[in-house]
Amino acid sequence: MSDIIQLLPDHVANQIAAGEVVQRPASVIKELIENAVDSGATSIQIIVKDAGRSLIQVIDNGSGMSVTDVRMAFERHATSKIRTTEDIYNIHTKGFRGEALASIAAVAQVETKTKKDEDEIGTQLVIEGGEVRNQDPIVCAVGTSISVKNLFYNVPARRNFLKSNQVEFRHIQDEFQRVAMAHENISFFLHHNDAEIYHLKAGNLKQRIAQIFGKKLNTQIISVEEDTEIVKVKGFVGKPDAAKKSRGEQFFFVNDRYIRSGYLHNAIVDAFESLLPTGYTPSYFLYLEIDPSKIDINIHPTKTEIKFEDEALIFTILRAAVKHALGQFNITPSLDFEQDPNWAFIPSAKEDTEIKMPEITVDSSFNPFEHQQARAPKPSDIKANLDFYNDAVELEIENNHAHQLFESDDFQDTFEVIQWMNQYLVVEYRGELLIIDQHRAHQKILFEKFIHSNNGNALVQQMLFPIELELSPNDRQKLINVEQQLMSFGFDISLEEEVIQINAIPVDVQQEDVVAVFMDFIEELEYQEELELDNTFAKILAKNAAVKKGMALKAEQMQTLVEELLKLPNPNYTPYGRPVFVQMNTSDIKKTLQ
Template structure:
């Protein structure tokens, strides 16, 4: 008896179904993609028992001709590509030609369709690999696909399904993602005879807000940036709307929902400075890119992609998101995405004009002794630091003695008092503003430290004794390929053998770090995300620590001019709405909200 034999066609399809059809939601996704690729403008989905018993998708798309119905259920048969050139720039959601055949191998499938221009509809059924003859049917337009009793013939697979409620939740997720991807298509979802979601055809902004809700709309920033043939648009949730899980993260590439580590990493890094590490941002982002520059033929379920130039895409998404999130709600929206210039100081070539709240750890009027120009040494002597800050703040502007009629108060208003030695109470045109003075000052110092460091060449700290460590072939390749970039950033790495690397210098600001650990972490990211980003992330962690130590402490009494100086600096600082740890720096209570608290007008 031969040991190697051909598998039966049904078993081949069932194996393929294991990759494509994991649960009812997987089958629903494939059927919805087929409807969208057929040019449907209205799609109706009906589920029973979470899709385990019935999945029915009806659309008004182009339909399937009578002679093509048997081919629709055949493996590796598709109308969406014909050649390798088509595959390399595929724009349709489906293209593998496996979905219907895979579903038909594990469920009872019936298709009724009428092609545009035809007078009659036709019906075909499939079960256990057997396909029925094509028969006449009644249908006005489009296609109706019905899949019943999922995994009825593979009980081992069926027992892994969860409860109908759980499976419905997964189906709802799949429906929601495709509703976001195609806002111009009206979509309706029913479960056990009850309409659960209905979205009319609308523009993408209205669809996002309809799906994600008003709470998201109030706590999100609109983003729309382009560079060449790449465009990123959508909504990025503010830190206040962060979640405990990643459920509210939606990424689309050319209208396809994806789980891509390059894009996810870029988004996570853009939120690094404004979000607590245990929270996850909410966003709905759409990336448009030339199909030639992205490979969608990576995963059977088509949820992964590969970019031809992943580092360039990463940089574009990271900077676009960072600029969108940098806008300060307390200040003018025109500041969003702009770089706040450094005030004149000895460190940036300007004069000695005092700048309030630019302390010893900052880049203000204080000039450290020559041997202390290393920013890493600038957090010592707290008593001297507070004395210097106090002197600088004496010249800070207070509230004008006479306010011109009709003149608007600054966005954060004017200080009224200090509460519990922690909070600044201020009045603006809207009502009452409450500011956490330490958190706010921490953000101001951090942004100025980053700007000061970015304007200077990165100092390198040579090691007296090089750190030699065993490295993988991947790490050695990354070190050699990016050697020039790493040197510019203060990191000198070279191969001393086919299996070992030597670390000969570190960035001066990271001289106390564990050299081997730092090198390994950076090399791990360099190949995918770029050397500059890998080094910058670790420098910023240190700068955040310096800013935290240098910020004005709680319980320190501030005068009204000092409080006003802090408010004005917040208005001119990017990302001033959150401290470096993701905590909010201020809240607004409007006059209307105060009236409601005191039941005025009732």
């Protein structure tokens, strides 16, 4: 029987290894930028086309490579970062495994131009699918330029699994931000399809955060700084009132390397205990400096996971550092230990006020057992009972699941509607009592209207004075990516320098609701891979444009609202799945009153 076990060819082994290292275009961006940082560059430029499918080019002014080094750089497990096993536990650079370039070259067409400062000419190396095509001398600037073209051209299955350009470029932006935030002393430039997305100048950490996430963040973050023998913590955390429902502005860096850690995230959440509404997450940009021998980063090829020698201690120090920062800036309640407790609560009086002894009067004729007439209720008692009743009704509407009330062709066209507490519409319909949440009813009506009118024929109102939104480059790009969908709903937006200008809005949206609508748009676009944009935008528009609870309605408005609701095929639930009304028949009322 012949032998069946064989050694894989290098190009096959590299393609297999590329499956872990090169998962998508953003993976290539990360590896190339980190190599540029390790080369000592002070300026790094990234050029991307078609979200990395056609071209990814990274240009730096670092140390460059010699003729031999540039060829060795694309060999498997060839690296300048470590020499022995012990070096793995004393890592001060981004890369050290020697896998990235070989993996990238195995699944793309790669052209490298590089030159060292002491050399008169540079070197050009072309590799396609892991095979060297040519290596020639070339005149070029000091540093390195690596162009990755047609990623996954020889692995069609991998290329077919890539998401839309919008999604892939969002991942590229994420990787770009993580490296740029770890190295505020380096200038970074990012271009996509010949458009400049980021132009980050070298500066301090706070300036870099503002460059990426917008200047408004400057007033929403506070400084964190703690220096211990175990770990040094520095950075910024967001104020509680700037917290968001979505996650996206949470960053941990260990020795200038971005990491993910749900355990450390919980330390931050614990520090904000009782300061945040349920479901909200604080922003944070925290940098930990720790002895490299106390951590292990050789967990995964992406190097975003890390193990600490004493993770519980890091957790405690991090939580204490954030708590201290919040207390220092009077974000959390504090006790004044300098105040003399003996004098803390003594009331003061005017100098010319005569101090009198307190007098006590007693009704000697009072008999507690004597029958008294019922006391008339005070206004405060009435209000308290009414508030309790209102809360009970609200709970009833929240928890009752209304069934289908009638068939679409069974409609009563005459009924009387009254508004209760400026929140609910009460109507008798075919022998049943309906209590309708006016906000949810209008939300349902508008949702159906927006869904059926988003074909580019939506009625719009031009803004006499356009609304301007100052957003981060990332958020601006998100809106530009969905400009066509926004236009179909009646929005007209344009990019003016660093702001998004809103020139027209749908007729059913009030001007004062526009900012909230766009903030919700951006939040929904944050981390969702694929969105049903039409459905999502219609839900957001309906939620923000619907009449609010507490708004008094005219009789004609109430009548129209109920009529339009009851004519819908399924009026029972809002687009978010919440009940619109609760219904009661005679037997329900009799049972309640028994």
